[in-house]
Amino acid sequence: MHTSVTEENYLKAIFALSNGNLQAANNQQIADKLSINPASVSDMLRKLSERGLIAYHRKTGALLSEEGMQVAAKTIRKHRLWETFLVQQLNFTWDEVHEVAEQLEHIDSEKLIQEMDKLLGYPKFDPHGDPIPDGNGQLPKYHPIALSNAGIQKIYILCGITNHSSAFLQFLDTFSLGIGSTVQITGFQPFDRSMSVLLNQTTSTVFSFTVCSNLLVMQ
Amino acid sequence: MHTSVTEENYLKAIFALSNGNLQAANNQQIADKLSINPASVSDMLRKLSERGLIAYHRKTGALLSEEGMQVAAKTIRKHRLWETFLVQQLNFTWDEVHEVAEQLEHIDSEKLIQEMDKLLGYPKFDPHGDPIPDGNGQLPKYHPIALSNAGIQKIYILCGITNHSSAFLQFLDTFSLGIGSTVQITGFQPFDRSMSVLLNQTTSTVFSFTVCSNLLVMQ
């Protein structure tokens, strides 16, 4: 199925707003996200629905169909692979990649994206730590490990904690650290098993072994 | 000045048809080249003319203005850099690159193209042997040398000959070799100064020193 740039942007927005197609996205949310007038969104939702890419009802909102999901995942896959390429090979910074990736994600070439994937070594996460869907639109499996068991230099996503005390939560809060934050391990001190970490690609600090063993991360 | 994908395609077509802005391109030629109805071309030529990107008159045809030339050169620069990238780094073959480069050439990011240029080592010619305009839209200078003085492994463009005998011309003809053909030097035999060459990226053969000294090539 051929999809226009506009359609792909709507599907991507619905994917994001629906939190991976869990809760339906309504007109207003989509209009806000895309900075498009609700009347126009109404039009497009009807069209996407007629094309079988979403299920939509004005009261309940929009969810992606099987096919819509495929398109969205493919577009996100391209976006994140391009971001990875721009940062790793073209010296783009974190904040520069998005605008360009928004354009590149709509380039239509199966070979291009396969070769790009290969060139980058089949990455599972982009430089922001967001997961890259595979060629079938599947997100990488969720395999949490304690940060204390994680490998040096790698970038992880915080996906859970094993200590729910308010003291610990407050501690995390002082670093603006939450589920989905990225944690890159930049160093390890064997004598106390503490780790130097880079949080959200911005804040450098050191976490004790106690902290590290209470943070669940995935690749 | 912002230009649409469509406008860029028209300017590129006019550049190509006008042979680098030497002889004006007429409606019909542009319509054929872009597979667009002459009536539509008429509309667009008026628009481009109003925007100051071309000089157009129905009798004399279209030529690029200074500004139109800049846009065309920039688009061609992007196209050829992308082709080079696709072939060199993403294992695309000669015939696969065009379709994708047609899309990529319209991506708008100064940094992207600068970094791509750097990544590729500031190439002057693309894999087809076509010259890549520099950041200011200038084509590389024409510096012909005898093939016998050229460097191994490099790709050259045949740009002239110093022997115009029909025997020599016929000889070239058997290899479909003409001005604009590419010649890559794949080997050099010092004992007779003969060269192994790859012609037009397809035909492998060996040229004697005599042949090599009568072929003018440029980088």
Next chain:
DNA sequence: TTTAAAATTTAGGCAAACCTAAATTTTAAA
């Protein structure tokens, strides 16, 4: 339960780029 506010849709338009069919202009042959 009524009613006001908020969300959504409908109606009517616009711009970009394309089209076909019908002029009109240019070129070239008789």
Next chain:
DNA sequence: TTTAAAATTTAGGTTTGCCTAAATTTTAAA
């Protein structure tokens, strides 16, 4: 030089995707 053919333009339409303003529907407060 006339005239027919070819090239080009104009006129009137289409589709996509957006807009504003005016309904309409839904939600939530009184």
